[in-house]
Amino acid sequence: QVQLQQWGAGLLKPSETLSLTCDVDGGSFSGYYWSWIRQPPGKGLEWVGEINHSGSTKYNPSLKSRVTISVDTSKNQLSLKLSSVTAADTAVYYCARVHLAPDWFDPWGQGTLVTVSS
Amino acid sequence: SSELTQDPAVSVALGQTVRITCQGDSLRRYYASWYQQKPGQAPVLVIYGKNNRPSGIPDRFSGSSSGNTASLTITGAQAEDEADYYCNSRDSSGNLYVFGTGTKVTVL
Numbered sequence: 387q388v389q390l391q392q393w394g395a396g397l398l399k400p401s402e403t404l405s406l407t408c409d410v411d412g413g414s415f416s417g418y419y420w421s422w423i424r425q426p427p428g429k430g431l432e433w434v435g436e437i438n439h440s441g442s443t444k445y446n447p448s449l450k451s452r453v454t455i456s457v458d459t460s461k462n463q464l465s466l467k468l469s470s471v472t473a474a475d476t477a478v479y480y481c482a483r484v485h486l487a488p489d490w491f492d493p494w495g496q497g498t499l500v501t502v503s504s
Numbered sequence: 505s506s507e508l509t510q511d512p513a514v515s516v517a518l519g520q521t522v523r524i525t526c527q528g529d530s531l532r533r534y535y536a537s538w539y540q541q542k543p544g545q546a547p548v549l550v551i552y553g554k555n556n557r558p559s560g561i562p563d564r565f566s567g568s569s570s571g572n573t574a575s576l577t578i579t580g581a582q583a584e585d586e587a588d589y590y591c592n593s594r595d596s597s598g599n600l601y602v603f604g605t606g607t608k609v610t611v612l
Contacts, residue, residue, distance in 0.1 A: 421601070431539075431547065431590050431603040444600060480546055489594060489601070490537035490552035497546050 408481030
């Protein structure tokens with residue numbers, strides 16, 4: 387059974403770069419798309435972007451200028467970088483596996499709270 | 505702004521039936537998936553595709569769709585079903601994903 391374990395810095399200052407990693411254990415990495423999704427405290431879910439094993443990406447237009455998602459197929463890991471963060475980027479960030487046609491997200495990582503504060 | 509709209513909150517008496525709706529133009533072309541989220545936990549997939557439940561999801565959860573509206577129905581709601589529920593689908597372009605605004609379900 388696939389399990390997603392994520393980690394990264396939890397406290398950033400404004401203008402710094404958010405960096406998170408998600409490790410995929412117990413299942414196929416290639417052949418799937420992988421997404422990052424975030425949730426500000428007390429608010430709803432927001433899709434950040436996705437990547438496949440070959441590195442093809444799609445991003446939420448509202449974040450596209452600041453976000454980079456990458457994969458390391460040798461380690462079965464995906465990463466998220468978000469530059470020039472502000473307090474509005476404070477959120478719990480989740481990684482998730484994407485299934486296509488029909489589309490759904492499962493499983494999800496445990497989530498990482500990233501707080502941006504001066 | 506979100507392209508998938510949900511009612512902010514609904515309540516249901518224990519053992520009764522509740523329907524949660526998700527509206528958006530993209531739902532005319534794409535199926536919705538549904539996620540249950542309890543406080544402090546990651547979302548959990550409950551329905552995907554036309555009306556499919558992952559292993560371990562009780563059969564009191566079901567999905568349906570008509571026109572621009574997707575629905576999640578809980579038949580015989582239990583106390584443990586109290587949670588936030590989010591729909592998800594592709595956006596109008598079909599290239600990206602969007603989540604619904606979320607519905608808080610209270611079981612009375």
